[in-house]
Amino acid sequence: MTNTPKAEILISKGGFWFPEAISTQAHQVDQIFHFILWASIILFLILTVVVGYFLYKYKRTPENTYAKKHVTHNNVLEITWTVIPLVLVLFIFYWGYSGYLKMTIPPANASEIRVTGRKWMWQFDYPNGNKSIGELVVPVHTPIRLVMSSEDVLHSFFVPNFRVKRDLVPNRYTRIWFEAKRTGNFQIFCAEFCGDGHSDMMGVVRVVTASEYQKWLKESGAAASEGVPLDQLGEKLYTSKGCNACHSTDGSAKVGPSWKGIYGATHTLASGQTVKVDDNYIRESMVDPKAKVTAGFQPVMPPFAGLLNDREIAGLIEYIKKLK
Amino acid sequence: MSESAPVKDNYLNSPKGIWSWIYTLDHKRIGIMYLAAISVAFILGGIFALLLRLEHLNPGPLLFTAKQYNQLFTLHGAIMVFLFIVPSIPASLGNFILPMQLGAKDVAFPRLNLTSYYIYLIGAIFCIYSMIAGAADTGWTFYTPYSSTTDTSVISMTLGAFILGFSSILTGINFLVTIHKMRAPGMSWFKMPLFIWALYATAIIQVLATPVLAITLLLLVLERTMNIGIFNPALGGDPVLFEHFFWFYSHPAVYIMILPAMGVISELITAFCKRDIFGYKLVAYSSIAIAIIAFLVWGHHLFVSGQSDAANSIFSLLTFLVGIPSGIKVFNWIATMYKGTIDFKTPFLYALSFLALFCIGGFTGIMLGALSFDVFAHDTYFVVAHFHYVMMGGVVMAFLGGLHYWWPKMFGKMYSEFWGRIACALIFIGFNMVFFTQFILGSKGMPRRYFNYLDQYQPLHAFSTYGSWVLGLGLLLVLIYLIDSLVDGKPAPANPWGALTLEWQTDSPPITENFTHTPEVHHGPYAFDKVKPS
Numbered sequence: 001m002t003n004t005p006k007a008e009i010l011i012s013k014g015g016f017w018f019p020e021a022i023s024t025q026a027h028q029v030d031q032i033f034h035f036i037l038w039a040s041i042i043l044f045l046i047l048t049v050v051v052g053y054f055l056y057k058y059k060r061t062p063e064n065t066y067a068k069k070h071v072t073h074n075n076v077l078e079i080t081w082t083v084i085p086l087v088l089v090l091f092i093f094y095w096g097y098s099g100y101l102k103m104t105i106p107p108a109n110a111s112e113i114r115v116t117g118r119k120w121m122w123q124f125d126y127p128n129g130n131k132s133i134g135e136l137v138v139p140v141h142t143p144i145r146l147v148m149s150s151e152d153v154l155h156s157f158f159v160p161n162f163r164v165k166r167d168l169v170p171n172r173y174t175r176i177w178f179e180a181k182r183t184g185n186f187q188i189f190c191a192e193f194c195g196d197g198h199s200d201m202m203g204v205v206r207v208v209t210a211s212e213y214q215k216w217l218k219e220s221g222a223a224a225s226e227g228v229p230l231d232q233l234g235e236k237l238y239t240s241k242g243c244n245a246c247h248s249t250d251g252s253a254k255v256g257p258s259w260k261g262i263y264g265a266t267h268t269l270a271s272g273q274t275v276k277v278d279d280n281y282i283r284e285s286m287v288d289p290k291a292k293v294t295a296g297f298q299p300v301m302p303p304f305a306g307l308l309n310d311r312e313i314a315g316l317i318e319y320i321k322k323l324k
Numbered sequence: 325m326s327e328s329a330p331v332k333d334n335y336l337n338s339p340k341g342i343w344s345w346i347y348t349l350d351h352k353r354i355g356i357m358y359l360a361a362i363s364v365a366f367i368l369g370g371i372f373a374l375l376l377r378l379e380h381l382n383p384g385p386l387l388f389t390a391k392q393y394n395q396l397f398t399l400h401g402a403i404m405v406f407l408f409i410v411p412s413i414p415a416s417l418g419n420f421i422l423p424m425q426l427g428a429k430d431v432a433f434p435r436l437n438l439t440s441y442y443i444y445l446i447g448a449i450f451c452i453y454s455m456i457a458g459a460a461d462t463g464w465t466f467y468t469p470y471s472s473t474t475d476t477s478v479i480s481m482t483l484g485a486f487i488l489g490f491s492s493i494l495t496g497i498n499f500l501v502t503i504h505k506m507r508a509p510g511m512s513w514f515k516m517p518l519f520i521w522a523l524y525a526t527a528i529i530q531v532l533a534t535p536v537l538a539i540t541l542l543l544l545v546l547e548r549t550m551n552i553g554i555f556n557p558a559l560g561g562d563p564v565l566f567e568h569f570f571w572f573y574s575h576p577a578v579y580i581m582i583l584p585a586m587g588v589i590s591e592l593i594t595a596f597c598k599r600d601i602f603g604y605k606l607v608a609y610s611s612i613a614i615a616i617i618a619f620l621v622w623g624h625h626l627f628v629s630g631q632s633d634a635a636n637s638i639f640s641l642l643t644f645l646v647g648i649p650s651g652i653k654v655f656n657w658i659a660t661m662y663k664g665t666i667d668f669k670t671p672f673l674y675a676l677s678f679l680a681l682f683c684i685g686g687f688t689g690i691m692l693g694a695l696s697f698d699v700f701a702h703d704t705y706f707v708v709a710h711f712h713y714v715m716m717g718g719v720v721m722a723f724l725g726g727l728h729y730w731w732p733k734m735f736g737k738m739y740s741e742f743w744g745r746i747a748c749a750l751i752f753i754g755f756n757m758v759f760f761t762q763f764i765l766g767s768k769g770m771p772r773r774y775f776n777y778l779d780q781y782q783p784l785h786a787f788s789t790y791g792s793w794v795l796g797l798g799l800l801l802v803l804i805y806l807i808d809s810l811v812d813g814k815p816a817p818a819n820p821w822g823a824l825t826l827e828w829q830t831d832s833p834p835i836t837e838n839f840t841h842t843p844e845v846h847h848g849p850y851a852f853d854k855v856k857p858s
Contacts, residue, residue, distance in 0.1 A: 009780055010768050010769045010778075010780065011768050011780040011781065011784075012780070016764075017764070017767040017768075018767055018768070019768055019769050028696060029696050029697055029699075029700050032694050032696055032697055033691060033694075033697050033767075036687070036690055036691045036694065036697075037691070040687035040690070043687075044683055044684075044687070047654075047658060047679075047683065048680075050658060051658055051661065051676070051679070054658070054661040054662060054664075054666070055661070055666055055668075055676075058597070058661060058662070058663060058664050058665060058666050059665075059666045059667075059668065060665045060666055060667040060668075064665045065665055066598060066665055066852070067597065067598050067599040067600075067663055067664045067665055067852055067853070068663050069662075069663040070599055070600040070663075070852065070853045071602060071659070071662060071663065072600050072601070072602060072603070072604065073602065073603050073606075074602075074659075077659070078603055078606060078652075078655075081651070081652065081655045082648065082652060085647070085648060085651050086648055089644035089645075089647060089648070089690060089693075090641075090644065092644065092690060092693075092694050093640055093641050093644045093693070093694070095694065095696075096640060096693070096694030096695040096696045096697060096698075097637050097640060097641075097695050097696075099694075099695070099696030100633070100636065100637075100640075100695035100696045100699065101633065102696075103696055103699060104633060105633075152469070152473075153469050153470040153473065154467060154469070154470065154563060156628065156702075156703060158703070158769075158771060160700070160768070160769030163696075163699065163700040164699065164700075165628050165699050165700065165702055165703070166628050166630070166699075167628055167629045167630055169557075169563060169564060169629070169630050170469065170557035170558070170563065171557040171562075172557075172564075172630060174630040187769065187778075189769065189771045190771070191702070191703040191704070191771045191772075192467075192703060193394075193462075193463050193467070193470070193772075193773040194470060195394070195461070195470060195474070196389075196390040196391050196394065196775075197390070198390075198394075198773060198774065198775070199390070199771075199773075199774035199775045199776040199777065200776060252385075254390075255390065298475075
């Protein structure tokens with residue numbers, strides 16, 4: 001297993017306007033957009049030509065000092081430019097509405113994955129009890145239904161390549177579904193403002209073949225970390241558990257303190273006490289982050305108790321030790 | 325200037341002294357005081373915008389931390405919406421022009437008018453206090469439960485907006501009564517200038533929608549101070565309820581902003597084409613239609629919030645309907661140019677800019693009204709670009725057009741036509757550089773309110789930032805030559821544009837009570853055919 005993969009580029013693939021369309025529903029979003037776009041361009045050009053002609057023809061000159069004619073109404077014209085746009089927008093409404101229903105109502109055979117949003121990470125729970133953070137692993141050519149909720153504030157799950165987005169609301173479940181057309185790694189954004197780490201609350205959808213998916217379900221979790229040296233396991237977890245959203249490894253302060261050179265240092269806490277950063281302190285800061293908060297930082301980290309096993313905690317500590 | 329002509333008494337110089345301004349009941353002076361206040365707000369909000377764009381020149385931190393960035397975009401939004409754009413045209417230009425266009429001496433309740441100005445100042449003080457005391461970082465939308473739990477000064481900012489709401493309501497009531505009761509003899513409803521119709525429609529929304537915002541913000545304050553669970557799920561509240569309440573005001577508020585702008589455009593196009601408006605009644609009725617439908621479309625801000633699919637479809641349908649009267653207005657304005665005598669003065673250039681940018685804002689609004697596309701584009705830069713095309717490309721262009729148009733009337737001085745045209749061109753080019761780029765950013769997936777962004781977006785972000793400098797330069801030019809005109813401008817004649825509405829029939833600047841004789845109205849406001857061709 002490797003680190004959480006980098007998502008495919010959004011900007012240069014998929015035409016001038018959109019990222020590449022990866023889900024089965026994406027093309028119809030692109031189609032309705034392009035229809036309205038071209039209708040708008042045509043109308044805009046017509047209006048520009050008409051206005052341009054009027055501006056040229058009727059500009060104020062010594063010969064044209066007063067309006068030659070005051071046309072104040074023309075029923076045929078006014079009805080035309082009311083009715084044609086009305087018909088057009090009603091058509092667009094129906095198109096957008098029917099497309100929306102297709103995007104929103106999952107097929108009956110969709111498999112379900114639970115999504116939990118919290119400041120500032122995505123957690124995914126699979127039917128067999130697997131968990132992943134920051135990385136959603138799904139099989140290709142399979143409808144996937146996501147049942148989503150938030151543990152703190154509003155978040156919004158957004159995968160541009162799939163053209164899907166839905167808010168995560170505390171105390172409430174929202175759902176979306178998608179079916180990926182090919183394998184690859186696709187960007188997840190949080191689209192609803194959620195605080196200091198909002199723009200770092202990213203993730204990746206890793207679309208794999210059905211057999212790879214089954215293999216991943218079996219091998220990930222605790223068993224997969226066996227045999228990996230502890231510091232390498234920690235390095236892997238740094239991204240796969242989403243630590244990187246708030247902690248840098250290069251010394252720059254993000255939402256939380258950087259891990260570079262932190263091991264063995266003495267930290268001043270918000271309470272004014274000092275504490276030496278050792279194995280016990282790091283462990284406590286993972287499972288109960290609010291217990292001792294370093295001065296200058298907000299007590300915003302979610303507790304990782306239950307999300308990391310003992311070997312993974314040890315791995316992260318070893319990784320932090322290495323970051324001199 | 326020759327010193328021979330003695331300066332006549334006008335509302336600016338008589339009575340004299342600072343107290344005569346502080347206690348003034350003259351709608352014109354109150355309008356000027358509003359103009360000064362909203363200009364300060366616009367400059368402040370504009371500086372914040374330039375800083376936000378500068379931060380995005382490159383990914384990663386440049387000037388600010390994430391928290392400071394979040395506070396800045398909140399301040400930019402809140403100041404621009406509550407302190408600038410909502411009061412902009414009605415309270416400054418409207419206050420000055422509305423009674424004069426009606427042929428009245430003042431608004432119906434001059435004391436209420438001054439009260440609403442001071443309420444505005446108190447609200448502004450709360451907002452500025454919030455800036456100093458740990459500025460709110462919620463976005464101007466104050467979405468719960470983030471706003472219920474963040475440790476920044478949400479309360480002073482929401483109280484500021486709450487207080488500003490009362491200023492807006494009082495101005496609305498004042499205008500409604502003035503329009504009903506104070507029209508000059510002979511001015512029937514359908515002989516009113518279209519600017520008045522637009523302000524009338526605006527006032528209806530101000531009076532009916534603003535209380536809902538007040539209630540919502542007060543509930544949020546109660547939740548934060550007394551832990552009464554209304555919106556915060558941790559206290560048993562419902563955050564989606566807040567979104568409904570908030571947009572029940574804030575969507576109609578968009579029309580509080582754009583309707584007066586449309587009114588200004590009707591004035592500019594008729595005056596600089598010297599032609600009667602095409603489809604007067606349709607333009608007037610479409611203002612009222614917009615005001616009514618505006619109350620029924622708030623749910624289109626909640627398409628991805630978890631709102632039911634049935635509600636989404638109804639709000640989508642109604643959203644499309646509100647586009648129709650706006651489209652009708654555009655067609656009518658263009659038809660008004662037909663066989664006119666078009667004078668390319670600065671205000672008319674702003675009207676043309678408005679037409680182009682408002683069309684783009686409208687077309688992208690149709691795109692966003694389509695449910696399936698909105699799911700994709702919601703909360704991306706596409707939406708940011710769309711509303712800036714309507715709010716800045718629409719409202720600010722109309723405001724600047726109106727400001728140039730009525731500047732000679734307000735101050736009795738002509739601005740520099742040469743610099744006016746250059747600034748208008750810079751603003752138009754800079755605006756499109758900033759915001760057209762953001763359509764592409766958004767459709768490529770870039771979410772809004774992001775302090776940091778993926779490296780791949782850098783070239784587009786940088787281009788948008790370069791545009792902000794052009795835009796800023798254009799606006800700075802406007803500020804400079806307008807202030808210069810107060811000192812060095814040529815004296816303005818009573819009617820420099822040859823327009824027919826009543827405000828042009830009195831001196832520039834007007835005398836304190838506007839008219840020496842109450843004018844009588846015999847024909848429509850744009851009846852250029854009744855005027856002898858010179």
